[in-house]
Amino acid sequence: MTSRLLPHAVLVAALLVFALPIWIAVVGATQESSAIARGEMSLLPNLSGFGVFGDVLMNGATGTGPVWRELLVSAGMALAIALGKIAVSIPSAYAVVFFRFPFRMTAFWLIFLTLMLPVEVRLIPTFQVMSSLNLINSFTGLTVPLIASATATLLFRQTFATLPDELVEAARMDGAGPLRFLFDVVIPMSAANIAALFVILFVYGWNQYLWPLLVATDPHLDTVVIGIVKMIGLDRETEWNKVMATAVLALVPPVAVVLLMQRWFVKGLTEGDK
Template sequence: MVEDRPFLNFLAHAVLILGVVVVAFPVYLALIASTHTAQAFSSGVIPLLPGAEMANNYMTMLGTGMSSSGAPPLGGMMLNSLIMALIISLGKIVISITSAFAIVYFRFPFRNLAFWAIFVTLMLPVEVRIVPTFKVVADLGMLNSYAGLSVPLIASATATFLFRQVFLTIPDEMLEAARIDGAGPMKFFRDILIPLSRTNIAALFVILFIYGWNQYLWPLLITTDDRFYTVVAGIKRMAEVADAVPQWNFVMAAVMLAMLPPVLVVIFMQRLFVKGLTETEK
């Protein structure tokens, strides 16, 4: 039984509230900055109270963008980021769950070697192999395309490992029962494994969607056509203006809008996300 100690309860809540304040205060500053004019930052001091330009700043970013920074309207960049994040997250899940299924349920030569070869790629993130990856993408003519943005990032050793661990917890008796009922490998995969992995798929989708949405270096490297700019790379272009002072009110408005899709995904999938991370029994 956990003892009820008022002081410890107060201390725990104080630490939690302090943590929320530390995390939320920069977001609050960005929100406040997005409601002022550019002149409000000329003194170098960020206002702490809302301004009257919120609607104008947000409509400008969604409508015309910042032509002075080479950034198109934010709506197009957010659409590009959404397409990229969905392709990456869904592609990673499909490839990882099928590769984990093959490694766990099929007996073929060098099966363990194949798994460890996949697992070792965890030590090779995109930043390490970015030069040869760029060369391959350029030679295939995939620059300035959705395929170039997403395909090099689709393979995931982490997701493969997680699905493998999930499949290893499923009793062998379930596979034997499926065989007795006349179910082939793909029917067993479709009707049993995927439903049992639903919460894990949801948890991975949230993590991978945010991973894809927040990609910065790769989209910045392979996109020179503003039709394929992503929102994170677009914010970088807005903040770095040659021979001019960045218009921080517009930049912060773009930051707040860029936060919405990941936040909405987490909110709407919160129950499945938490269940997928904590569920241990099948």
């Protein structure tokens, strides 16, 4: 009996730990901002205060733009980063695994070594490159520097390396060239892994803060993460209910992506362990 109750107790405790901050944010969005500032927020939502979600979505808070625009920028940035990383990493991993050319592994290890450089180290040189290309305050400058991914290349290399050699020989006997083998065999067999990586990269792109803060000073390019920070004003009273409402709205797209792709996400992770 105890052996069955203990896992359930741990699961309930974990659920409370993860869900409580979200519940507080939802409840706080329906409260008066002054009550939150005084620390007198109730733990039950005020049913008449749910209109703040529509208000902040269309109008934003003082000093910020509408949240719907920030959500669109964040979604576009996350999609561009996720799809771009996958589009760049698949050919690079494919070349390393299936082609034999001089310094093949040297090129791979040079790509791998970039994992040792944190984003903060690359900020200044990357900003200088974007500035010289006149890509500051542009959607291209917001996304392109974050597309290259040594992590995705490494994961795809490990996935492609598990494909049996018989597939390569069969494709050669059927007269399939490298591109046909890639699109007709490798990518379909790696679809679950690609879907799992897409979910991870989408959430990664959605949560970006430091690079958008540096490269995009145009308010029309503010992501929802930047918008939340701008709502917390130093020279004015913070509208905490709108901050919490925006935080809740910012959770919806990544959670929706995870839920919609949950089956492929789990399948991709479990196949990657084989």
